[in-house]
Amino acid sequence: MRIKERIAGLDWNTIQQSLEEQGFAKVPVILDKEQCHEIMNTYEEDRLFRSTINMARYRFGVGEYKYYQDPIPELLQHLREGFYPELAKTANYWNERLGLEGSYPAELPEFLKQCYQQGQKRSTPLILKYEEGGYNCLHQDLYGDVFFPFQVVFALNQKEVDYTGGEFLLVEQRPRAQSRGNVITIEQGAGFIFPTNHRPFKGARGYYRTTLRHGVSTITSGTRYTLGIIFHDAK
């Protein structure tokens, strides 16, 4: 089955309900092993990337990631275009709840036009590689004024087989309260949808905004590869 059909065939009611209630959602395995390997194999093909970041150099953590160059590989393009429309529905719902102006266009190309108009012209999908001792500090991936409120990460290899440790971390900071941490393990080929910046949280007197940061715990052995799909482009 083609990837776009697989995305369309996901149980979006359940995913959207999870986003509503928890702010995040697991995506079942959607990339087969062959596709995971195809993506991991791109890692060594320099011509596919616009930049490589050594995380330790910026004190982002320990590991390396590379941003794909436009035009990004077809499979990634299909993932980015395929996930966008359903997530845009929840994104617009969130805007209403937070009393924010404006809405996200129904399809990705329209949204990317808005990024472009704000000078955000560089592609942001990325592949990350961590070796033993590697980790990713809690952070956000905002690259300008325009941002999409969700992003998706896919695990390209398998925990307990290819690496140990390396759980995905999501920390939610509530106003005037202590932060809550979530630890997520993502199966090979599966994904995880999480908020880029904020989410509406139902309190006693209506909705308020929490702030989210994500990262990765220390890889205790082996090598961990992930694919990050960020919908907004960068300055």
Ligand SMILES: O=C(O)CCC(=O)C(=O)O
């Ligand atoms: O490697 C990971 O799981 C974290 C990836 C990440 O930071 C991202 O996709 O933005």
Ligand SMILES: [Fe+2]
């Ligand atoms: Fe990130």
